[in-house]
Amino acid sequence: MGNLQYQQAGERDCANAAIDENYQNYLIDYLLDGGSFLENYPDLCLDPVGYNQAIAYMYQPGDFTGEREDIDYNKVPRVYGLMDSRELEAAGVTRVRLSPQLGLRGQGTLVGIIDTGVDLTSSFFRYEDGGTKIAAYWDQEDQEGKKPAGYSFGREWDREEIDRALEEEPRILPRDENGHGTFLAAVAAGREDEEAGFSGAAPDSELVVVKLKRPKQYLLDFYSIRDDVWACQEDDVMLAIRYVLDTATALQRPVSICLGIGTNLGGHGGNGSLERYISQISLLPGISVHIASGNEGISGHHFRGNVPQDQEFETVEFNVADGENGFIMELWGDAPVNFSVGLISPGGENVERIQLKRNEFRNIRFFPENTVLQIRSFAGETVGGEQVIRMNFRSPSAGLWRLQVYARGTGNRTFNLWMPITNFLREETFFVSPEASDTLTSPGDAFYGITYVPYEVNTESLYVRASQGYTRDGRVKPDLAAPGVNVHIPAPTAVRRPEQDGAQESGGSRREVSRSGSSVAAAFGAGIGALMQEWAIVKENDLSLNGQNMRFYLIQGAVRSGAYEYPNREWGYGIVNLYDAFLSMRR
Structure with missing residues (x-):
């Protein structure tokens, strides 16, 4: 879909721009930005992603503050975290497998896992002869070895290289230090283990895996992400999706992609x-994307307010935990109303109404506290034309803060405030009077992705931390509920080939690993997507099946409890059931 364009900047070479900390990354939209941005910076390194979008790498050593006027809101990559918190009958998968007419197991399909990596030695991902079921693996972190064709960083492992390493030297294979990606891959497409009573949703589907690299340091500093927290950056995720699609195209197979990551920042409108x-x-x-809805329902990180026409401002109280390094808070409002803010610190210092001109950036220091507020207003510069006020709190004082939100003009004076996701904040940082609705994380707000909320199969109750819809523009999200609470898999075990020392898999009871969260629900969804693609694409029942069509069929077959009206903010259109989705096609 396009290789890195090596545009030279003096003696500098673009070959390592994607990983070089002296280059800052920006997201460019050819239609929205036109040629002006590129004309102003002819020395950019440019990597086209596809569909009018590209990643621009600009040589800019030093810190990033977001103050430059030509760097509008959409150009700065966001940072994502994992959507988990540290079953097949209910989803209709078992009946689809056992049905003589269907008999689906994912044969001939691919599942894309874009996450923390996958444990390649695990029995979940190896055939009886010890060979791998991984079709391709891109380790973005490893800068040694063969890069994927058309990509400027990372190391690619093809099937033959993985098999050779598994047989001769497994220690050189990439690892999944976190375990999150391994868990999702097992739920979506892990091989059946009758002894342990486990099977992934699509056990015969093969995997394309991308291990996402850690964001560049300037972005970690800008978003105040702690060193001990896993994170990835937006443009790397887009490249990972492109890689999965490139692989699927080369193998001529349909692909079902799982995204178990999310962020609270952004307009929550799919833009x-x-x-x-x-x-x-x-x-x-032949492409579907299955996305986690988030686990932010009770986090206290969303506030919705309204400034009455006869009132100057509304006060929003939020608490900052002791030891909080910093965070970004965003205010989103709709034109033609113009919003501005004032602040009162825990120590009582009052920063009165900060009226920012278009693209104006201010650096405000609170005394005697050591807090620095970097604030900028983006008016009409987002894809949806909204106003965004980005407030970057650096070393914020612990205690109760009061944000005064002002509105000028007639129209919709409702505004939304979001803090970062739970993984990126300390527990005691929250809004005092939060709103649980509209806590869906991005990219779960994508128009045609399929977004899943986790529920507990035995009690048919939602996960207590589950995010709620809708999107900020009023669309129904999440789409469906899928198993995602206390999901257990056998602890991954390494398998050696039968000819290696005559070794056998250890017997006895197996330790189990359990996870909860919307990323687990998305993994179930990705496996279900692969089964539907086997029926439609591989078996040639519907060669035009895409992600949007799949979403429609799954919604049609969703199980809806009589206790609720559907769709709703909590369950979307109901509990996913693949068997009922196939039945609905015959009606």
């Missing part, structure tokens, strides 16, 4: 760079 990219590819036959 971010990653969300638009997902929506565009989801309209292509």
Whole structure:
């Protein structure tokens, strides 16, 4: 879909721009930005992603503050975290497997796992002869070895290289230090283990894996992400999706992609760079994207307010935990109303109404506290034309803060405030009077992605931390509920080939690993997507099946409890059931 364009900047070479900390990354939309941005910076290194979008690498050593006027809101990559918190009958998968007419197991399909990596030695991902079921593996972190064709960083492992390493030297294979990606891959497409009573949703589907690299340091500093927290950056995720699609195209197979990551930042209306990219590819036959909805329902990180016409401002109280390094808070409002803010610190210092001109950036220091507020207003510069006020709190004082939100003009004076996701904040940082609705994380707000909320199968109750819809523009999300609470898999075990020392898999009871969260529900969804693609594409029942069509069929077959009206903010259109989705096609 396009290789890195090596545009030279003096003696500098673009070959390592994607990983070089002296280059800062920006997301470019050819239609929205036109040629002006590129004309102003002819020395950019440019990597086209596809569908009018590209990643620009600009040589800019030093810190990033977001103050430059030509760097609008959409150009700065967001940072994502994992959507988990540290079953097949209910989803209709078992009946689809056992049905003589269907008998689906994912044969001839691919599942894309874009996450923390996968444990390649695990028995979940190896055939009886010890060979791997991984079709391709891109380790973005490893800069040694063969790069994927058309990509400027990371190391690619093909099937033959993985098999050779498994047989001769497994220690050189990439690892999944976190375990999250391994868990999702097992739920979606892990091989059946009758002894342990486990099977992934699509056990015969093969995997394309991308291990996402850690964000560049300037972005970690800008978003105040702690060193001990896993994170990835938006443009790397977009490249990972492109890699999965490239692999699927080369192998001529349909692919079902799982995204178990998310962020609270953004407009929550499907207009971010990653969300638009997902929506565009989801309209292509043989591609579906299954997305976590988030675990932010009770986190206290969303506030919705309204400034009455006869009132000057509304006060929003939020608490900052002791030891909080920093965070970004965003205010989103709709034109033609113009919003501005004032602040009162825990120590009582009052920063009165900060009226920012278009693209104006201010650096405000609170005394005697050591807090620095970097604030900028983006008016009409987002894809949706909204106003965004980005408030970057650096070394914020612990205690109760009061944000005064002012509104000027007639129209919709409702505003939304979001803090980062739970993984990126300390527990005691929250809004005092939060709103649980509209806590869906991005990219779960993508128009044509399929977004899942986790529920507990035995009690048919939602996960207590589950995010709620809708999107900020009123669309129904999440789409469906899928198993995602206390999901257990056998602890991954390494398998050696039968000819290696005559070794056998250890017997006895197996330790289990359990996880909860919307990423687990998305993994179930990705496996279900692979089964539907086997029926439609591999078996040639519907060669035009794309992500949007799949979403429609799964919604039609969803199980809806009589206790609720559907769709709703909590359950979307109901509990996913693949067997009922197939039945609905015959009606």
